[in-house]
Amino acid sequence: MHATVTVELKPSVLDPQGKAIEHSLSSLGFAGVEDVRVGKLFRISLAESGQTRENVETQLRQMCERLLANTVIEKFSYTLEE
Amino acid sequence: MKFGVVVLPGSNCDHDALHVAHDVLGADAEVLWHKETSLKGADCVIVPGGFAYGDYLRAGALAKFAPIMEPIRRHAEAGGLVLGICNGFQVLTEVGLLPGALMRNQHLRFLSRDVILRTEEIDTPFTNALTEGQILRMPIAHGEGNYFADDATLDELERNGQVIFRYCDDEGRLTAEANPNGSARHIAGICNRGRNVLGLMPHPERCAESILGNADGLQIFKSIAASFASV
Numbered sequence: 197m198h199a200t201v202t203v204e205l206k207p208s209v210l211d212p213q214g215k216a217i218e219h220s221l222s223s224l225g226f227a228g229v230e231d232v233r234v235g236k237l238f239r240i241s242l243a244e245s246g247q248t249r250e251n252v253e254t255q256l257r258q259m260c261e262r263l264l265a266n267t268v269i270e271k272f273s274y275t276l277e278e
Numbered sequence: 279m280k281f282g283v284v285v286l287p288g289s290n291c292d293h294d295a296l297h298v299a300h301d302v303l304g305a306d307a308e309v310l311w312h313k314e315t316s317l318k319g320a321d322c323v324i325v326p327g328g329f330a331y332g333d334y335l336r337a338g339a340l341a342k343f344a345p346i347m348e349p350i351r352r353h354a355e356a357g358g359l360v361l362g363i364c365n366g367f368q369v370l371t372e373v374g375l376l377p378g379a380l381m382r383n384q385h386l387r388f389l390s391r392d393v394i395l396r397t398e399e400i401d402t403p404f405t406n407a408l409t410e411g412q413i414l415r416m417p418i419a420h421g422e423g424n425y426f427a428d429d430a431t432l433d434e435l436e437r438n439g440q441v442i443f444r445y446c447d448d449e450g451r452l453t454a455e456a457n458p459n460g461s462a463r464h465i466a467g468i469c470n471r472g473r474n475v476l477g478l479m480p481h482p483e484r485c486a487e488s489i490l491g492n493a494d495g496l497q498i499f500k501s502i503a504a505s506f507a508s509v
């Protein structure tokens with residue numbers, strides 16, 4: 197199975213990096229860029245373990261909470277494909 | 279009393295901290311390798327500055343799984359002293375010994391220069407040799423020192439007197455220009471509820487000898503030693 201995890205700053209947290217990119221896009225002439233938020237993407241390959249999808253998702257959430265995201269400032273989401 | 283200075287892969291201020299504790303202060307001090315599972319009798323553990331595990335993923339994120347962290351957590355929970363400097367502060371927030379997080383500096387630049395600090399609380403084992411409101415000069419060297427916590431947490435920190443140092447100007451005023459990295463409420467250093475764990479972004483170990491032009495940081499080390507002398 198393949199999981200794709202996205203980690204990004206919570207909407208309430210200011211993202212100076214995103215702001216800088218937003219300004220750069222505007223100065224390059226791309227009109228209409230209203231907001232940019234920078235995040236991280238993890239592609240995780242999981243060995244076939246015969247576990248239920250539910251169990252795999254529980255594990256993924258634990259991975260995010262324990263390591264991939266700092267939930268003080270970040271939120272995460274994931275998709276899971278066979 | 280004895281200091282233990284943690285060496286994580288990528289720590290680079292470990293020997294400075296060891297030097298100040300051992301050679302300048304004259305205290306017993308020992309290195310604690312990251313694979314150790316004992317604190318070797320250290321009373322105060324210093325998690326030094328640097329780039330532990332290359333700051334991969336997030337500053338401090340991988341360091342929390344180092345074997346030495348488990349005894350440090352137990353030491354802190356039992357009331358033992360833990361001082362996190364710069365990267366060490368980042369590690370302590372990731373480990374959960376201190377609230378909040380350190381984010382990218384507001385202006386995205388790595389900052390290596392002196393800052394002015396105002397001492398907010400002297401009722402801690404780390405600041406008892408200072409006076410309330412005392413102005414200190416200390417160097418910073420970080421790209422991720424922008425202290426963040428939600429408003430409820432910040433209010434609680436203030437209510438409990440856990441904000442120990444703030445960035446200020448020469449007169450002790452909290453002007454916007456005096457805040458180098460965009461930290462919430464000018465926070466440069468905080469302690470935990472039990473007041474036995476301190477994290478700060480500035481480097482007291484880099485300004486602890488007058489021959490180097492500034493000995494303000496030595497006061498932190500003297501405070502720690504004094505807190506044991508008075509027991």
